[in-house]
Amino acid sequence: MEIDYFLVLGAIFFVFALLSRRIEGSILTAPMLFTGAGLAIAYCLQAMNSYAEPISESALHTVAELTLVLILAADASRISASSLLRFRSIPMRLLIFGLPLTIAFGAVTGKLILTDVIWVEAALIAAILAPTDAALGASVLAEKSIPLRIRQSLNVESGLNDGISLPAVLFFACFLNLSHQTGEVNWLVFLALQLSLGPLAGILAGWIGGQLIGLASSRNWITPTYQGVAAMALALVAFAAAEQVGGNGLIAAFVCGLVYGNLRVDYSHFLHEFTETESEVLSQLTFLLFGLAILPHALEAVTPEILLYGLASLTFVRMVPVALAMTGLKLQLPTLGFLGWFGPRGLASLLFALLVLEDLGVESAELIKTIVAITVLMSIVLHGFTAGFLSRAYGRWADKGAGEDCPENEAPKAEGVFLGGSSAT
Helix, strand or coil: CCCCHHHHHHHHHHHHHHHHHHHHCCCCCHHHHHHHHHHHHHHHHHHCCCCCCCCCHHHHHHHHHHHHHHHHHHHHCCCCHHHHHHCCHHHHHHHHHHHHHHHHHHHHHHHHHCCCCCHHHHHHHHHHHCCCCHHHHHHHHHCCCCCHHHHHHHHHHHHHHHHHHHHHHHHHHHHCCCCCCCCCCCHHHHHHHHHHHHHHHHHHHHHHHHHHHHHHHHCCCCCHHHHHHHHHHHHHHHHHHHHHHCCCHHHHHHHHHHHHHHHCCCCHHHHHHHHHHHHHHHHHHHHHHHHHHHHHHHHHHCCHHHHHHHHHHHCHHHHHHHHHHCCCCCCCHHHHHHHHHCCCCCHHHHHHHHHHHHCCCCCCHHHHHHHHHHHHHHHHHHHHHHHHHHHHHHHHHHHCCCHHHCHHHCCCHHHCCCCCCCCCC
């Protein structure tokens, strides 16, 4: 008997849509349910002796990359630039100090726990797992009682750290020198191009495109629906343009959304309405395909060491660097713990693992993919279960008054308050 995947996929989305309101108030999240659905389909196919790679990993790579680009742009468009400048200390420290420390802690931890990996492989795994995915804890970004600067800091970190981590991923993968010669690459130049041309492409696409959309709107050439379509198209243009000139496409997409959202505040709600459904569907499709195509192999190869490393990666490998990066800001312990815990691993880590396996030819790619898949699965479950009640608990603590962490010390609401992620709830 042959499975009709369109029938199964349509039925899963339809049933989830019918129950979405009930699920929204529970401890379950969409990534948990769609990943579980994908895994269940895979096991059903195995039981029927008809499991034969229903989707290639290159196709999953494409879907995940498209999803990440759209989510980054949409979430960035919700960030108030003035509020971001006012509260820049936390995201800057997370990116400049916290991210490198996380990779270093992860490399040392991986070498100690994963006895079969060498130092470069441990560093590569740590770099792949360093980016965070705020979409996995969307209730954190949507909880209005949480101070604005904390929500925006987590969102900005997740929007930029994947692009900043990519050069490290490529460096450690190419250092293994298994598929092509890269000894002549000037990594300082490569990093400079990634971190300069990427933002530049995003700024140009967001500003020029925003001006054109504004012009078309003022002359009544464009419908409200296609204002959202046009804004998403800008994100894809920024991504592709940055990649063509040697910049980082993910950073370009995020910066494009940030520029457009602040330039065209009067029209950006059309972008939010457009992405409310489209990015949600793509995001959950990615998690379903993750459960269908990657998790079965990963669960077969999992070991106690991999489980221990995954747990370490989600806890002290993230939390200790965050605490060290915040030194001097006088943040209170609940805030440090909240920032440290909500660093879920998701789409970016999956993309980087597939990149290593698909494009770079690293011999240990299957082991790396297993470690990343298990860690992402643990993050989907642990961060999904804890996002709701920990966000509410932290919000109540902040409401009682906690110095600089208190909501009344945020920017005025009229400044353009961040509304929270629209995807992967």
